[in-house]
Amino acid sequence: MNAPDLEHLRPRLPSPLEPVEDERFARHGLTLLLKRDDLIHPDLPGNKWRKLALNLRAAGGRPVLTFGGAYSNHLRATAAAGRLLGFRTVGVVRGDELAGRPLNPSLARCAADGMRLLFVDRATYRAKHEPAVLARLLEQVPEDVYVVPEGGSNALAVEGCVALGRELAGTADVAAVACGTGGTLAGLAAGFPGPALGVPVLRGGFLGAEVRALQEAAFGGPRGDWRLDERFHCGGYARTTPELEAFAEAFGARHGLAIERLYVAKLLYGLGVLAEEGAFAPGTRIAAVVTGSPEPQEDSSR
Known part of the structure; x- marks a missing residue:
């Protein structure tokens, strides 16, 4: 890649x-x-561009998995980058209760840009940096992904x-x-x-x-x-x-x-x-x- x-x-x-x-x-x-x-x-305004640029080069075209809340500008920017540059994106979203609701405008924009959304409970989200928790999340993604932290x-x-x-x-x-x-x-x-x-x-x-x-x-x-x-x-x-x-x-x-x-x-x-x-x-x-x-x-x- x-x-x-x-x-x-x-x-x-x-x-x-x-x-x-x-x-x-x-x-x-x-x-x-x-x-x-x-x-x-x-589509990639402000610190989102500055924080994503080197990470996207490091990803080398692999799918990118990252984290955010329901109105995260970081998720929107990552999804937009995937659409514009041709790589897949996965967004781990805080709040499993959101999975059964209509998508808000921010998450709808992410989905329209091709981002796969994974909704997780808040306890899991808080522990996402722990290796065992991250490993369980990655098991839900059947491909080699490049992980970018919350907020990039x-x-x-x-x-x-x-x-x-x-x-x-x-x-x-x-x-x-x-x-x-x-x-x-x-x-x-x-x-x-x-x-x-x-x-x-x-x-x-x-x-x-x-x-x-x-x-x-x-x-x-x-x-x-x-x-x-x-x-x-x-x-x-x-x-x-x-x-x-x-x-x-x-x-x-x-x-x-x-x-x-x-x-x-x-x-x-x-x-x-x-x-x-x-x-x-x-x-x-x-x-x-x-x-x-x-x-x-x-x-x-x-």
Whole structure:
């Protein structure tokens, strides 16, 4: 088998960097820049492209098996890559109760792109990294598959995200990204010469250890100046607050960008709070990475 030619998809790299006028930043002498990774490719946007590219080359045309929730952008991107580049895909979906229901728009898109969907109970899903559990899952797939972790985050994904940091070097003083599994932050920090800030969208303090482990796997040790601010996840992946909802609607109406509440909205809301708190010195240029789909979505699978 031959590795797929990803350049055939004509990714838009480097992705655009757009200044945005926002009074919460301007009144403190700060410049807000949007790193529009969502414009890299219509079917493989943002960190999904950066995290999948090296993994798909490593797969060498073999079927790819990966994991996600019912509204996972990662599953959609993997399925789309399979359709566009001609390899088979398998998605292990969290929540066996979903198997008997009509597919939501995200999973329907995955199926339309040829992805085989395997629904598993939540206990199995949480234990998917255990060798015995993974072996049982692979028994349901009668072919040699290349396994990509949830969110696409592994050492190759981290290496792929280093370019994101390098693209921002010299144009921003601080780089910030919303974090699900930590892979994008791990790579961004390694390629960016300044501080990198991660805003987790999930509840829990596990992510720092995840970022450190990913950097260890990719580089043999820590890289870059990064930190996490856990305050702005709103209690969980799909959780919001009235303040966040109002901010997302106002920002989208003003700038014509329907920011995804689950990632970009939480990132920009958190950065705005930090700006008001004086966390950044006047004159600082802050680049906020727009990852994934800019369309608001609800994740009813949690």
